Amino acid sequence: MSLSLQSQIESILFAKGEAMSLEALAEHTGADRQALQDALNDLEHTLAQEGSERGIRLVQTDTTAELATAPEASELIRSLNTKELTKRLGKAGLETLTIVLYQGPVSRRDIDYIRGVNSTSILRNLTIRGLIEQQESDDGTRALVYQPTTELLRHLGLSRREDLPQYNEIAGEVEQFYHEQNEPEDVSGPAEEESADVPSDQGAGETSRSNESTDSRTG
């Protein structure tokens, strides 16, 4: 067997037929994380090379990767009628996805703060639709944060969220906005405490539900 790492990844992702975690990819290929990431980037470029664009593309998030048809083929694929139609987004969904895409990983608290309303139910809805997913923050706090999924990127016709317009210009400024806020206001009212809400997490963990009182910041 003499397939390059990027071709091995291509085989695995093709066989899997859905998004796969980078963790599982590393495990199956035996590659370390850096080599894996390099190979993924190579694969992405190979498939999207200008002038010889392939019919399939790689879609990546920070934690998962998936193969999908090329965005240029969307019309053609639609005529196949094999894939379900994209469901419409409401205003709340659109805003929330925008925040998760441009600023994720982001906590519900931060999303609430930006939108000025409780986002619990819209986040749940988008999670059920597979457009975003919740995971533990890797910054050591184990806080729960939301991330875009490859499914969301596929609906947008993007290989990675960095390809979104204004992405790079925005990313830096946002940090600043959060850091200026000493203490994000919790607009959530009595909703679930985040810590219990990770269904995909393997650890058991007690569900604690504390009623946070609405933090009223009157003028």
Added chain:
Amino acid sequence: MSLSLQSQIESILFAKGEAMSLEALAEHTGADRQALQDALNDLEHTLAQEGSERGIRLVQTDTTAELATAPEASELIRSLNTKELTKRLGKAGLETLTIVLYQGPVSRRDIDYIRGVNSTSILRNLTIRGLIEQQESDDGTRALVYQPTTELLRHLGLSRREDLPQYNEIAGEVEQFYHEQNEPEDVSGPAEEESADVPSDQGAGETSRSNESTDSRTG
């Protein structure tokens, strides 16, 4: 759209995921048979080019074409298959399985709704492992629903699922959850355009809040 014919074919075969007749390919791409055959041969060469072999290959017969994993990857795919069958179910797998046990027959939509996340991939794995099976609902809707397999029940030493621990309490609690969600005043607040995702809700459609313009000024 400016994909080459060979890339268009690649897209279609990838999305379809199974062998396709050359006839159907010609129809979807609008290419004549000779052009189609040339493009298929080009695609085959692109994918198998010596020195830069890809992870997927084109497999052709006289009348059909199909994408498949590269033969060099067969070892890799075999171990992937084994892993899928032997890896631990984990929290997400156990939770999904348990919902099927306690609530089955139950649709994916309902499972997603109860868990608050998308369960497509987990359901697929549980099915391959022979723990659950999909069938048409016998309530006349022909909707697809999941049931525990008899092997699973036997493995758990259950002659009927009512023997599951706390069966009645748990079933009752889930019932109540559905009931509450379907009352008009639910937890969702004003984010109603997403309400199409409530399992028992059949109509899609946007709920418009029609508080008409009110000139509220007295006087």
Added chain:
Amino acid sequence: MRDEVPETQNEHRSGYQVKTAAFEGPLDLLLSLIQKRKLFISDISLARVTDDYIAHLKELEEFPVADSAQFILTSSILVLIKSKSLLPTLDLTDEEEDDIEELEARLKEYQRIQDLSGHISERYGINTMASGTPHLRKTVTFSPTDELTTDTLALAMIAVLSRLPKRQQIPQTQVKKVISLRETIERLTERIQRSMRGRFSEFSGYERGRPLSKEERVTVVVSFLAMLELVKTGLVQVSQRAHFDEIEIEHRDIGVPRYNSLE
């Protein structure tokens, strides 16, 4: 700085209407009010849309209570801004200044998200990239693991149940009591009409110098809003001898000076 007040009033007279569309929250509402007037986000534009905002507030009784609390809290900051624009010499505490700055910053950020969301709605579902199909083993093989015991499964089910979203339990009556603007206006009107004269402190519970709890603060703010509302509709006239002095409220029949009379 231009004089904002007369223009605001003109718009009242011309019957400026605010649509109660499905606003996502106070920031959404505020932003749309500002954009409707083609203004930039600033303390000046906020002062100008305060009245429109308050018109909405009156319909809050029909909103879900969880959100209405947020609408009210934002209104209290708007009232500060409005008061400051009416009484330029009014001293705001550092905390109040911070609240105003924060509201502006949040609005700007929210506006940016709304702008960016244009990129998303433009693309979403247009050039969709289709997913593949699993090509792994398709034959079913019964493959249990040692996790499969009825006890483990029952525990998993309990974990699922504990995460089901619960109905929001908000002490509705309490929140409503504190924040009902309409009620406060009625109370005020009645009281003033009865006595022809009143003091702000009498119905708001406000005493200068005494620290207020958050709930009391909302009451004071709502009372102040209600008073402004009555001034605006010409029902009362208010006067204040010096800054921070008691505000005297007087019932009157014909509308002459309006906001200006606050000073």
